[in-house]
Amino acid sequence: MTKLFQMREDESVEELLKQKEMAQLGQILREGGLVAFPTETVYGLGANAFDAEAGKKIYRAKGRPSDNPLIVHISKVSMLAQVAREIDEEAKALIEAFFPGPLTLIVKKSENIPDEITAGLDTVAVRMPSNKIARALIESAGVPIAAPSANLSGRPSPTHYKYVVEDLDGRVDAIICSQDSEIGIESTILDISEKPWKILRPGAIGPSRLKAFCKNLRYDTAVKGEVPKAPGMKYRHYCPDAEVQIIPADLDAKALDALIHEYETQGRRVLLVEEQSATVLAREIFKIFRMADERGYDLVLVREVKGDDMSDAVMNRIHKAAQ
Ligand code: TXA
Ligand code: MG
Numbered sequence: 001m002t003k004l005f006q007m008r009e010d011e012s013v014e015e016l017l018k019q020k021e022m023a024q025l026g027q028i029l030r031e032g033g034l035v036a037f038p039t040e041t042v043y044g045l046g047a048n049a050f051d052a053e054a055g056k057k058i059y060r061a062k063g064r065p066s067d068n069p070l071i072v073h074i075s076k077v078s079m080l081a082q083v084a085r086e087i088d089e090e091a092k093a094l095i096e097a098f099f100p101g102p103l104t105l106i107v108k109k110s111e112n113i114p115d116e117i118t119a120g121l122d123t124v125a126v127r128m129p130s131n132k133i134a135r136a137l138i139e140s141a142g143v144p145i146a147a148p149s150a151n152l153s154g155r156p157s158p159t160h161y162k163y164v165v166e167d168l169d170g171r172v173d174a175i176i177c178s179q180d181s182e183i184g185i186e187s188t189i190l191d192i193s194e195k196p197w198k199i200l201r202p203g204a205i206g207p208s209r210l211k212a213f214c215k216n217l218r219y220d221t222a223v224k225g226e227v228p229k230a231p232g233m234k235y236r237h238y239c240p241d242a243e244v245q246i247i248p249a250d251l252d253a254k255a256l257d258a259l260i261h262e263y264e265t266q267g268r269r270v271l272l273v274e275e276q277s278a279t280v281l282a283r284e285i286f287k288i289f290r291m292a293d294e295r296g297y298d299l300v301l302v303r304e305v306k307g308d309d310m311s312d313a314v315m316n317r318i319h320k321a322a323q
Pocket of ligand 2: 148149157
């Protein structure tokens, strides 16, 4: 049985911590259960990061391949010492600037974190969410919380609780039903476990903000045949059942009309997405993918956005869905 908890992010972490529901949820996590919760990026599916058995439950609930490690979530910087080792001055400056927020750091792992959480790697992904319910939940559990996105493996990440319920009802102990995710795509992943630092997954915090903290910032190339450093990046992700196609930013309206007409005469149901703001597109894209399936569209055409970090981040997800 999955228990649903309605909660709003209108109060401070301290106020949220006084609620008896929050105490109950913290206890479920401490005792090895699974709780889905909101974050500012997407909803996450949490388990005690010190508990190998609880970690395994996450993989089972999501149907996730066990070679794909989890992100460990902390509620305050002082928790980092329980998760990571060898945090140097440069890393501290980064943490000072971007925690809490949508940035995940890959660092050397502490012995406290079992192999089941990191898929046997000597590094661990760690992030401090800015969402207050997420931080209150971690505080209430009193342990760091391992959490992938709260979707079934291969489905678009959930940015509304109804999609968490759709994917995970009956598979987890509790789901916190809260507001829509503010950002809508997953956190930036920055590998600082070795030099040069590398962005393994683009997100809302992009190179233009990060470069002040690192001189030699690179994107992980993950070219064909090479093993991507974030194991999760090799799986087909974010995809609706409908086909996804990208419309180049400079394709004129006439050519686009002709293209849509051609698809429709083939009997295909086409959904056109022409959102010019990358921030809005990021917030909406996973919802649009899910809605396209609900309403029986065969093809989703998404107009390309470009020119800033957020555009690169959202186009990364759309390219993956279009593969
Ligand atoms: O915004 C987010 O990051 C959301 C919320 C819930 O915090 N979480 C999320 O988790 O997107 P998930 O599991 O869907 O994606 C985690 C990614 C995967 O691509 C995984 O391979 C990578 O992080 N990852 C985890 N640990 C790693 C490590 N030690 N080294 C390299 N990549 C790692
Ligand atoms: Mg995911």
